[in-house]
Amino acid sequence: xxxxxxxxxxxxxxxxxxxxxxxxxxxxxxxxxxxxxxxxxxxxxxxxxxxxxxxxxxxxxxxxxxxxxxxxxxxxxxxxxxxxxxxxxxxxxxxxxxxxxxxxxxxxxxxxxxxxxxxxxxxxxxxxxxxxxxxxxxxxxxxxxxxxxxxxxxxxxxxxxxxxxxxxxxxxxxxxxxxxxxxxxxxxxxxxxxxxxxxxxxxxxxxxxxxxxxxxxxxxxxxxxxxxxxxxxxxxxxxxxxxxxxxxxxxxxxxxxxxxxxxxxxxxxxxxxxxxxxxxxxxxxxxxxxxxxxxxxxxxxxxxxxxxxxxxxxxxxxxxxxxxxxxxxxxxxxxxxxxxxxxxxxxxxxxxxxxxxxxxxxxxxxxxxxxxxxxxxxxxxxxxxxxxxxxxxxxx
Numbered sequence: 001x002x003x004x005x006x007x008x009x010x011x012x013x014x015x016x017x018x019x020x021x022x023x024x025x026x027x028x029x030x031x032x033x034x035x036x037x038x039x040x041x042x043x044x045x046x047x048x049x050x051x052x053x054x055x056x057x058x059x060x061x062x063x064x065x066x067x068x069x070x071x072x073x074x075x076x077x078x079x080x081x082x083x084x085x086x087x088x089x090x091x092x093x094x095x096x097x098x099x100x101x102x103x104x105x106x107x108x109x110x111x112x113x114x115x116x117x118x119x120x121x122x123x124x125x126x127x128x129x130x131x132x133x134x135x136x137x138x139x140x141x142x143x144x145x146x147x148x149x150x151x152x153x154x155x156x157x158x159x160x161x162x163x164x165x166x167x168x169x170x171x172x173x174x175x176x177x178x179x180x181x182x183x184x185x186x187x188x189x190x191x192x193x194x195x196x197x198x199x200x201x202x203x204x205x206x207x208x209x210x211x212x213x214x215x216x217x218x219x220x221x222x223x224x225x226x227x228x229x230x231x232x233x234x235x236x237x238x239x240x241x242x243x244x245x246x247x248x249x250x251x252x253x254x255x256x257x258x259x260x261x262x263x264x265x266x267x268x269x270x271x272x273x274x275x276x277x278x279x280x281x282x283x284x285x286x287x288x289x290x291x292x293x294x295x296x297x298x299x300x301x302x303x304x305x306x307x308x309x310x311x312x313x314x315x316x317x318x319x320x321x322x323x324x325x326x327x328x329x330x331x332x333x334x335x336x337x338x339x340x341x342x343x344x345x346x347x348x349x350x351x352x353x354x355x356x357x358x359x360x361x362x363x364x365x366x367x368x369x370x371x372x373x374x375x376x377x378x379x380x381x382x383x384x385x386x387x388x389x390x391x392x393x394x395x396x
Contacts (some may be wrong), residue, residue, distance in 0.1 A: 003347060005374050006163070007041025008293035010354040013330050015166045015291050021199040024288040026117050028180065029191025029211065029268040031067045032197065036396040037114050037119060038087065039065040041276045044302070045111040046104065047389045053102060057389075058094035058140040063301030065089055067276035070128070072265045074272075076223070079265040080129045087112065088133065091301060092138035105133045117120055120191055122213055122266045148366040150346050150381070151306035153339035159312025160293050161285065162334045166243055168199045169287055171206065175238050177208065178375045182233055188216035188226050190267025204246045208234070211264045212251075216293040223261055227251060235317025282396040284313040291332060299395040304388040308339040311384055312348070314393055318384070319377050327369045329361035333376075346381045 015021060042062045050058045070148045071083035089112060093104045115126050123129065138185050165173065175195045183189035190211035198205045210230065217223050232251050239246035239326050254261045265271055279298025284287055297309035304310060316335035323333045334354040339345065358361055 001347070001375075003375060003378060004349065005351045005371050006302060007263045007353040007355070007359070007370045009363070010332060010334060010356045014356055015038060019201055021166065021168050021197075022290040023169050023194045023197045025030065025164075025172045025176045025286060025291070026281040026288075027176045027193030027195075029106050029270075030194060030281060031069065031192075031268065031270040031274050034116070034119070034268070034270060034395055035067045035276040035278045035286075036281055036298075036300035038089065038115055039063050039091070039298075040395050041115040042089065042108045042111045043301050044389060045107050049102060049107055049380055050094070051389075053100060057305050058102075059138045059303060059387075060091065060139075061303050061307065062089070062091035062093065062135065063278045063298045064091045065301060067270055069218045069270050069275050073250060073261040074214045074265050076108030076214050076217050076219050076263070079263070080267055081271055084128050085131045085270050087116075087132065089133045093135045094138050094308065097140060101395060103320060104135055108133050108135055108218050109269070120249065120266060120268055122182070122190070122215075123268075124175060126174065128266065128271075136198045146235045146270065150344045152308045152342045153308045153335050153345050154303070154341070156339055156341045156349075157297065157312070158310045158338040159284075159297070159310075159316045160295050160334070161313065161315075161317030162292055162315070162332065163324040164173055164332075165287075166291075167244060168197050168204050169289060171204060171238060171242055171246060172197045174241075175206065175234055178234065178238050179208075179230070182230070185294075186216075186226060186230065188212050188223075189230065191266055192264070192268040192270070197367060202244045204242065204244050206234075206239075206248045207252060208248065208250045209253075210250060211263055211269055212277075214236045214263050214265060214268045217263075220256060220259060220261070223263070223364075224256060227254075228323040246356055263376060271358035278380055283293070284310075284395055285317050286394060286396060293336070304385045308345060308396070310388075311345060311381070312337040312339065314388070314395070315377060315381065315384055319353070319374050322373045322377065323370050325353070326373065327366055329358050330368050330370070331356035331358060333370075348378070351378070364371060373386045
């Protein structure tokens with residue numbers, strides 16, 4: 001099959017050589033990430049139920065989930081939730097197929113409850129969260145469900161991915177993941193973590209916001225001492241792996257003199273004042289990267305079968321990583337994929353690959369190998385769908 005694939009040299013300055021680089025990651029307990037996680041977990045649950053009942057994934061999109069902050073009264077040694085967090089489960093899903101009714105609302109509520117319990121260990125879902133399911137009714141085309149081996153694109157849209165992570169991006173991603181592991185030893189660490197990095201030349205300035213859980217802290221002194229330990233742990237376990245100098249600051253808005261610190265009951269700012277929406281946080285690779293091209297598409301919760309806003313963002317990242325892994329002469333790789341509505345998703349309107357190459361590289365060979373990898377992934381594009389339904393690909 002002949003596809004519209006173009007491989008060209010990247011004309012812009014590589015990220016590692018740029019003077020200023022900005023990178024952000026919102027942790028799993030951030031309200032925007034909670035919304036993403038709920039949307040994606042419900043989509044995955046619906047996929048499994050549809051396949052079990054009718055043998056195919058029916059039309060659905062659950063990417064309109066909203067998290068509305070509650071009210072809380074945090075305190076050292078305890079605190080309480082005053083008003084529950086309100087979660088609106090929204091979108092569209094097929095409820096009736098060939099006279100068989102699917103309990104979409106029951107599946108969505110059950111999945112949402114299980115997901116929140118799995119990521120927020122200090123939340124009591126029964127008392128602290130209101131789950132309001134307003135998923136509308138969608139419909140599935142019989143021909144699209146059963147007759148097409150490769151589905152048609154739902155829209156004219158694009159996805160973008162790149163590889164490899166820069167050093168700054170790696171530090172940001174690893175810092176949030178490290179803190180979620182460190183909370184096993186320091187339970188005062190909440191799941192709502194936001195890591196922002198500003199690299200200026202060869203210095204990475206890391207600003208970390210971490211919701212601290214009051215019931216695991218005795219008083220203000222305990223809070224301040226725990227902060228020092230957390231910063232030290234980040235420096236020793238994450239920053240020490242970086243070649244550049246990394247400066248770490250934690251909860252910089254704290255004002256110990258007035259007693260104003262980042263203290264929560266549940267470990268998430270969603271308990272008071274911070275709302276969340278699908279697609280407002282991390283991109284499909286888990287980061288927000290202002291020095292890289294990004295798609296504004298919300299990836300989480302979209303139908304994994306034919307929604308190119310989801311599939312192409314993930315596919316482009318897989319292609320970029322594969323090229324970096326297998327083509328020795330490349331440096332940075334950027335992949336952009338554009339669909340046309342109704343056309344098979346394995347036949348994009350354009351698949352653009354931009355690369356930097358090492359000195360002395362044989363660029364014609366680079367082009368050939370990169371195009372071959374792209375074609376291989378397009379041949380196996382249904383693998384993306386399978387990995388999504390198995391939870392093997394992260395969407396935020």
